[in-house]
Amino acid sequence: MPAAGVVMIAAVVLIVLALVYYLVSTILALQKITNALDEAIAGVTGIIQKSEPVDEVVASINANLDAGVDLLEGLLVKKAGLSDAVGLVEGLYPGAAAEGFRNVPESKDAKAPRISEVYTKGTLTLARLGREAPIAAASPNGPALRNPAYGSLAARGLYPDARQTRPQSMPRSPIIGTDSPVQYEPSESPGTRKRMPGKAAVLEPTPQQAEAQEGPVKSGLAFLRRLKGD
Protein backbone atom coordinates (compact mmCIF):
# COMPACT_ATOMS: atom_id res chain seq x y z
CA MET A 1 0.00 0.00 0.00
CA PRO A 2 1.35 3.38 -0.94
CA ALA A 3 2.20 5.79 1.82
CA ALA A 4 -0.31 8.33 0.56
CA GLY A 5 -3.13 5.84 1.13
CA VAL A 6 -1.99 5.15 4.65
CA VAL A 7 -1.93 8.85 5.42
CA MET A 8 -5.41 9.27 4.00
CA ILE A 9 -6.76 6.43 6.10
CA ALA A 10 -5.14 7.98 9.17
CA ALA A 11 -6.70 11.36 8.37
CA VAL A 12 -10.12 9.85 7.92
CA VAL A 13 -9.76 8.00 11.21
CA LEU A 14 -8.83 11.24 12.94
CA ILE A 15 -11.84 12.98 11.50
CA VAL A 16 -14.12 10.15 12.57
CA LEU A 17 -12.65 10.21 16.08
CA ALA A 18 -13.21 13.93 16.30
CA LEU A 19 -16.77 13.50 15.13
CA VAL A 20 -17.39 10.77 17.68
CA TYR A 21 -15.91 12.75 20.55
CA TYR A 22 -17.74 15.97 19.91
CA LEU A 23 -21.03 14.39 18.93
CA VAL A 24 -21.06 12.18 22.02
CA SER A 25 -20.26 15.20 24.18
CA THR A 26 -23.08 17.09 22.51
CA ILE A 27 -25.46 14.21 23.06
CA LEU A 28 -24.59 14.16 26.76
CA ALA A 29 -25.13 17.90 27.03
CA LEU A 30 -28.48 17.61 25.27
CA GLN A 31 -29.48 14.84 27.65
CA LYS A 32 -28.75 17.13 30.57
CA ILE A 33 -30.84 19.80 28.91
CA THR A 34 -33.68 17.36 28.38
CA ASN A 35 -33.64 16.27 32.00
CA ALA A 36 -33.59 19.85 33.22
CA LEU A 37 -36.42 20.76 30.89
CA ASP A 38 -38.44 17.85 32.24
CA GLU A 39 -38.01 19.25 35.74
CA ALA A 40 -38.90 22.72 34.52
CA ILE A 41 -42.00 21.46 32.79
CA ALA A 42 -43.06 19.62 35.92
CA GLY A 43 -42.58 22.75 37.97
CA VAL A 44 -44.44 24.93 35.50
CA THR A 45 -47.26 22.41 35.36
CA GLY A 46 -47.50 22.57 39.13
CA ILE A 47 -47.58 26.33 39.00
CA ILE A 48 -50.37 26.26 36.46
CA GLN A 49 -52.41 23.77 38.46
CA LYS A 50 -51.94 25.58 41.75
CA SER A 51 -52.63 29.03 40.34
CA GLU A 52 -55.68 27.95 38.40
CA PRO A 53 -58.27 28.76 41.13
CA VAL A 54 -56.47 31.91 42.22
CA ASP A 55 -58.26 34.14 39.77
CA GLU A 56 -61.69 33.08 40.92
CA VAL A 57 -60.82 33.26 44.62
CA VAL A 58 -59.13 36.65 44.34
CA ALA A 59 -62.07 37.97 42.34
CA SER A 60 -64.40 36.80 45.07
CA ILE A 61 -62.25 38.38 47.77
CA ASN A 62 -62.11 41.64 45.86
CA ALA A 63 -65.87 41.60 45.38
CA ASN A 64 -66.40 41.16 49.12
CA LEU A 65 -63.89 43.87 49.93
CA ASP A 66 -65.53 46.19 47.42
CA ALA A 67 -68.85 45.58 49.11
CA GLY A 68 -67.25 46.32 52.48
CA VAL A 69 -65.74 49.55 51.20
CA ASP A 70 -69.07 50.60 49.75
CA LEU A 71 -70.80 49.78 53.01
CA LEU A 72 -68.36 51.61 55.26
CA GLU A 73 -68.02 54.62 52.99
CA GLY A 74 -71.75 54.93 52.63
CA LEU A 75 -72.32 54.56 56.36
CA LEU A 76 -69.61 57.08 57.19
CA VAL A 77 -70.94 59.65 54.76
CA LYS A 78 -74.52 59.05 55.89
CA LYS A 79 -73.81 59.37 59.58
CA ALA A 80 -71.00 61.91 59.70
CA GLY A 81 -71.82 63.95 56.66
CA LEU A 82 -69.63 64.35 53.63
CA SER A 83 -67.42 67.08 55.03
CA ASP A 84 -66.77 65.40 58.37
CA ALA A 85 -66.27 62.04 56.72
CA VAL A 86 -63.65 63.45 54.40
CA GLY A 87 -62.00 65.21 57.34
CA LEU A 88 -61.95 62.04 59.40
CA VAL A 89 -60.38 60.02 56.61
CA GLU A 90 -57.90 62.80 55.92
CA GLY A 91 -56.97 62.84 59.58
CA LEU A 92 -56.39 59.11 59.68
CA TYR A 93 -54.66 58.87 56.32
CA PRO A 94 -53.13 62.18 55.30
CA GLY A 95 -53.60 62.82 51.61
CA ALA A 96 -56.57 60.52 51.28
CA ALA A 97 -58.99 63.45 50.97
CA ALA A 98 -57.57 64.29 47.58
CA GLU A 99 -58.59 60.89 46.28
CA GLY A 100 -62.03 61.15 47.81
CA PHE A 101 -64.51 58.37 48.32
CA ARG A 102 -64.95 55.86 45.57
CA ASN A 103 -68.71 56.03 45.42
CA VAL A 104 -69.01 59.71 46.22
CA PRO A 105 -67.36 61.63 43.38
CA GLU A 106 -68.17 65.01 44.92
CA SER A 107 -66.05 64.09 47.94
CA LYS A 108 -62.96 65.08 45.95
CA ASP A 109 -64.14 68.66 46.00
CA ALA A 110 -65.17 68.67 49.66
CA LYS A 111 -63.06 70.78 51.96
CA ALA A 112 -61.80 68.50 54.70
CA PRO A 113 -62.00 69.96 58.22
CA ARG A 114 -58.82 69.58 60.22
CA ILE A 115 -60.11 66.90 62.50
CA SER A 116 -56.60 65.73 63.22
CA GLU A 117 -55.65 69.14 64.62
CA VAL A 118 -58.57 70.83 66.30
CA TYR A 119 -62.05 69.46 65.90
CA THR A 120 -63.89 68.98 69.13
CA LYS A 121 -66.77 67.13 67.54
CA GLY A 122 -64.64 64.14 66.74
CA THR A 123 -61.80 64.51 69.18
CA LEU A 124 -63.23 62.26 71.84
CA THR A 125 -64.02 59.57 69.34
CA LEU A 126 -60.60 59.84 67.83
CA ALA A 127 -58.98 59.71 71.25
CA ARG A 128 -60.71 56.45 71.94
CA LEU A 129 -59.26 54.98 68.80
CA GLY A 130 -55.86 54.84 70.49
CA ARG A 131 -52.50 54.96 68.83
CA GLU A 132 -53.76 55.18 65.28
CA ALA A 133 -55.74 58.30 66.00
CA PRO A 134 -54.41 61.40 64.26
CA ILE A 135 -54.05 63.15 67.59
CA ALA A 136 -51.20 60.74 68.21
CA ALA A 137 -49.64 61.49 64.85
CA ALA A 138 -47.59 64.28 66.35
CA SER A 139 -45.59 61.83 68.41
CA PRO A 140 -46.02 58.44 66.80
CA ASN A 141 -43.14 56.98 68.75
CA GLY A 142 -44.27 58.33 72.09
CA PRO A 143 -46.71 56.87 74.57
CA ALA A 144 -50.30 56.42 73.57
CA LEU A 145 -52.61 59.25 74.51
CA ARG A 146 -55.32 56.83 75.35
CA ASN A 147 -55.14 55.29 78.77
CA PRO A 148 -57.24 52.13 78.76
CA ALA A 149 -58.04 52.43 82.47
CA TYR A 150 -58.76 56.16 82.50
CA GLY A 151 -59.65 56.82 78.90
CA SER A 152 -62.30 59.41 79.69
CA LEU A 153 -59.90 61.48 81.80
CA ALA A 154 -57.31 61.38 79.05
CA ALA A 155 -59.88 62.54 76.54
CA ARG A 156 -60.97 65.34 78.84
CA GLY A 157 -57.48 66.76 78.63
CA LEU A 158 -58.10 67.51 74.97
CA TYR A 159 -60.79 70.06 75.76
CA PRO A 160 -60.14 73.72 76.54
CA ASP A 161 -59.62 74.89 80.11
CA ALA A 162 -63.13 76.29 80.36
CA ARG A 163 -64.51 72.80 80.47
CA GLN A 164 -61.78 71.66 82.80
CA THR A 165 -62.76 74.17 85.45
CA ARG A 166 -66.45 73.44 85.33
CA PRO A 167 -66.49 70.75 88.05
CA GLN A 168 -64.35 72.93 90.33
CA SER A 169 -66.71 75.90 89.89
CA MET A 170 -69.82 74.02 90.90
CA PRO A 171 -71.24 74.83 94.36
CA ARG A 172 -70.18 72.55 97.10
CA SER A 173 -72.57 70.16 98.71
CA PRO A 174 -74.37 71.55 101.79
CA ILE A 175 -73.00 70.63 105.17
CA ILE A 176 -75.58 69.13 107.48
CA GLY A 177 -75.51 68.24 111.11
CA THR A 178 -75.60 69.96 114.48
CA ASP A 179 -72.33 71.78 113.86
CA SER A 180 -73.14 72.83 110.28
CA PRO A 181 -72.58 76.52 109.46
CA VAL A 182 -76.20 76.91 108.41
CA GLN A 183 -78.70 75.85 111.06
CA TYR A 184 -82.26 75.18 110.04
CA GLU A 185 -85.27 75.42 112.29
CA PRO A 186 -86.34 72.11 113.70
CA SER A 187 -89.37 70.61 112.13
CA GLU A 188 -92.68 70.86 113.90
CA SER A 189 -93.58 67.35 112.95
CA PRO A 190 -90.37 65.39 112.56
CA GLY A 191 -90.73 62.26 110.51
CA THR A 192 -94.06 63.32 109.05
CA ARG A 193 -94.24 64.80 105.62
CA LYS A 194 -96.69 67.56 105.12
CA ARG A 195 -99.15 67.75 102.30
CA MET A 196 -97.26 67.44 99.05
CA PRO A 197 -97.97 70.06 96.39
CA GLY A 198 -99.38 68.68 93.20
CA LYS A 199 -102.48 66.97 91.98
CA ALA A 200 -101.37 63.49 92.88
CA ALA A 201 -101.61 64.18 96.60
CA VAL A 202 -104.86 66.13 96.49
CA LEU A 203 -107.99 64.14 96.86
CA GLU A 204 -110.46 66.48 95.22
CA PRO A 205 -114.01 65.21 94.79
CA THR A 206 -115.28 64.71 91.28
CA PRO A 207 -117.73 67.34 89.96
CA GLN A 208 -120.61 64.98 90.43
CA GLN A 209 -119.61 64.31 94.03
CA ALA A 210 -119.09 68.02 94.70
CA GLU A 211 -122.43 68.91 93.20
CA ALA A 212 -124.11 66.23 95.19
CA GLN A 213 -122.40 67.28 98.41
CA GLU A 214 -122.18 71.08 98.13
CA GLY A 215 -125.02 72.09 95.91
CA PRO A 216 -125.08 73.87 92.59
CA VAL A 217 -123.31 77.05 93.74
CA LYS A 218 -120.23 75.34 95.12
CA SER A 219 -120.17 72.94 92.20
CA GLY A 220 -120.04 75.99 89.93
CA LEU A 221 -117.05 77.30 91.89
CA ALA A 222 -115.40 73.94 91.55
CA PHE A 223 -116.00 74.08 87.82
CA LEU A 224 -114.43 77.55 87.59
CA ARG A 225 -111.48 76.41 89.68
CA ARG A 226 -111.00 73.44 87.41
CA LEU A 227 -111.28 75.63 84.34
CA LYS A 228 -108.65 78.01 85.71
CA GLY A 229 -106.35 75.13 86.46
CA ASP A 230 -106.61 73.86 82.88
Next chain:
Amino acid sequence: MTLEWIGDAILILVVLPVVVYLLRGVLNAANSVVPSVQEIATAATAGSKDLDATALLLTTQDQVQKTIETAADYGGSLDVILDDAR
Protein backbone atom coordinates in the same frame (compact mmCIF):
# COMPACT_ATOMS: atom_id res chain seq x y z
CA MET B 1 0.55 10.03 -6.67
CA THR B 2 0.96 13.74 -6.21
CA LEU B 3 -2.78 14.24 -6.19
CA GLU B 4 -3.14 11.73 -3.40
CA TRP B 5 -0.67 13.68 -1.31
CA ILE B 6 -2.48 16.88 -2.08
CA GLY B 7 -5.73 15.21 -1.03
CA ASP B 8 -4.19 14.03 2.18
CA ALA B 9 -2.90 17.48 2.91
CA ILE B 10 -6.31 19.04 2.32
CA LEU B 11 -7.93 16.41 4.47
CA ILE B 12 -5.60 16.97 7.38
CA LEU B 13 -5.02 20.70 7.11
CA VAL B 14 -8.48 21.87 6.06
CA VAL B 15 -11.24 19.34 6.59
CA LEU B 16 -10.16 18.10 9.99
CA PRO B 17 -9.78 21.60 11.53
CA VAL B 18 -13.08 22.73 10.07
CA VAL B 19 -14.87 19.68 11.43
CA VAL B 20 -13.27 20.12 14.83
CA TYR B 21 -14.10 23.83 14.90
CA LEU B 22 -17.73 23.30 13.99
CA LEU B 23 -18.27 20.44 16.40
CA ARG B 24 -16.59 22.34 19.23
CA GLY B 25 -18.93 25.26 18.58
CA VAL B 26 -21.97 23.00 18.80
CA LEU B 27 -20.65 21.40 21.98
CA ASN B 28 -19.90 24.74 23.61
CA ALA B 29 -23.37 26.01 22.76
CA ALA B 30 -24.97 22.89 24.19
CA ASN B 31 -22.87 23.11 27.34
CA SER B 32 -23.76 26.77 27.80
CA VAL B 33 -27.47 25.98 27.66
CA VAL B 34 -27.26 23.36 30.41
CA PRO B 35 -26.81 25.68 33.42
CA SER B 36 -29.50 28.03 32.18
CA VAL B 37 -31.99 25.23 31.80
CA GLN B 38 -31.06 23.85 35.21
CA GLU B 39 -31.66 27.27 36.75
CA ILE B 40 -35.03 27.44 35.05
CA ALA B 41 -35.89 24.01 36.43
CA THR B 42 -34.83 25.06 39.92
CA ALA B 43 -36.86 28.26 39.70
CA ALA B 44 -39.92 26.44 38.43
CA THR B 45 -39.70 23.92 41.24
CA ALA B 46 -39.28 26.67 43.82
CA GLY B 47 -42.18 28.61 42.31
CA SER B 48 -44.35 25.56 42.46
CA LYS B 49 -43.50 25.11 46.13
CA ASP B 50 -44.23 28.77 46.82
CA LEU B 51 -47.67 28.32 45.39
CA ASP B 52 -48.45 25.62 47.91
CA ALA B 53 -49.85 28.42 50.06
CA THR B 54 -52.50 29.27 47.49
CA ALA B 55 -54.77 26.78 49.19
CA LEU B 56 -54.89 29.22 52.09
CA LEU B 57 -56.64 31.67 49.79
CA LEU B 58 -59.78 29.64 50.32
CA THR B 59 -59.47 30.31 54.04
CA THR B 60 -58.84 33.97 53.32
CA GLN B 61 -61.89 34.04 51.12
CA ASP B 62 -64.07 32.63 53.88
CA GLN B 63 -62.61 34.96 56.47
CA VAL B 64 -63.12 38.00 54.27
CA GLN B 65 -66.69 37.02 53.63
CA LYS B 66 -67.37 36.54 57.34
CA THR B 67 -65.64 39.81 58.16
CA ILE B 68 -67.70 41.72 55.65
CA GLU B 69 -70.87 40.07 56.92
CA THR B 70 -69.97 41.06 60.46
CA ALA B 71 -69.19 44.60 59.34
CA ALA B 72 -72.50 44.71 57.54
CA ASP B 73 -74.27 43.61 60.71
CA TYR B 74 -72.52 46.29 62.72
CA GLY B 75 -73.25 48.81 60.02
CA GLY B 76 -76.92 47.94 60.09
CA SER B 77 -77.00 48.35 63.84
CA LEU B 78 -75.13 51.64 63.67
CA ASP B 79 -77.51 52.81 61.00
CA VAL B 80 -80.34 52.26 63.44
CA ILE B 81 -78.60 53.60 66.55
CA LEU B 82 -76.94 56.71 65.17
CA ASP B 83 -78.77 59.62 63.68
CA ASP B 84 -77.99 60.63 60.16
CA ALA B 85 -75.90 63.70 59.53
CA ARG B 86 -77.86 66.88 59.08
